Amino acid sequence: MYTLTVATSAFLSWNVFVCFLIILVAVQFRLLNLKIKALNCEDVQNEHYFDRYVRDLKSVIQYQQNLMRYIKVLNELLHVPVALLMITSVFLMCLNMYALTTSKGSMVDNGRIMISCSTLIVEFFMVYGxxxxxxxxxxxxxxxxxxxxxxxxxxxxxxxxxxxxxxxxRSQKGVCIRAGNYHIINNRTILIMMKTAYSFYTFLQKVA
Structure with missing residues (x-):
């Protein structure tokens, strides 16, 4: 029981930490866009203002380059854990659907299975997607x-x-969070996971 509690706490802490990191980068890109909007182009014909504009622009460019490097490092750290989490979530959703349709448990048991499956979906969508x-x-x-x-x-x-x-x-190169260096995580990822889980579920029904 103690081990399960520690493992659950560690898993939740990891999800919260990753969610915080991704939102933090998104906020930084928002600040970058506000900095770009704040660049004053009205007085660029004046040499003094033009020089200041160039300095501000170079600062914004450096800011964007730093964010791009940060995203690269973040993907290097997260691409394996996120991919494993996707695979595990698909596997658990598949098992939950199979258990829900084949078991003869009570309404309480079926309710627990449905809650477990719904929790997986909501968690991945809110934390990652x-x-x-x-x-x-x-x-x-x-x-x-x-x-x-x-x-x-x-x-x-x-x-x-x-x-x-x-x-x-740079902005059109596709700044994103990847799972396993191949799948781009977005708000449609959970739909793909549910579709994959259902495909495995139908396969299990046929071979069982």
């Missing part, structure tokens, strides 16, 4: 923010267009 989707949305918004807010079409900003293009290209 939703924060990862938020991260993707905020990252993709950077390109739109640069395009619509930086007034790259002004003649005085012509020398900086390469920097604007690089920022847009």
């Amino acid at each position: 939703l924060p990862a989707q938020l991260l993707m949305d905020e990252s993709e918004a950077t390109a739109d923010m640069v395009y619509f807010e930086c007034k790259w079409y002004l003649p005085n900003l012509r020398p900086l267009r390469k920097h604007f293009l690089n920022m847009m290209t």
Whole structure:
């Protein structure tokens, strides 16, 4: 009992920690977009203001590069645990569905199975799917923010267009959380997991 309690606490702590990390990065991308929006293009014809604008722009570019490196490190740390969690969750959902349709337990037992399956779905969606989707949305918004807010079409900003293009290209590379370096986690991942679990469930019914 003590071991189970410790394991459950460790698992919940890990999920909360990962959720916090993903939301933290999403918030940082939101702050990046606000910094881009705050760049003042009105007085760039003045040399003094232009130099300050260039300094602010370079600061924003450095900020974005740091975030991209952070995402890379985060994926290196999380891609295996998240993949294992996906596989385990699919396996448990499959077993729960099979047990629900084949067992002759009481209503209480069936209720526990349904609650367990629902908990797996809600947990993965709230801890991984939703924060990862938020991260993707905020990252993709950077390109739109640069395009619509930086007034790259002004003649005085012509020398900086390469920097604007690089920022847009970086944001469109696909900032995301991956499972096993192949599957992108988003708000539709849980639907894919449920579909996979149901496929295994029908297979079990046929071979059982």
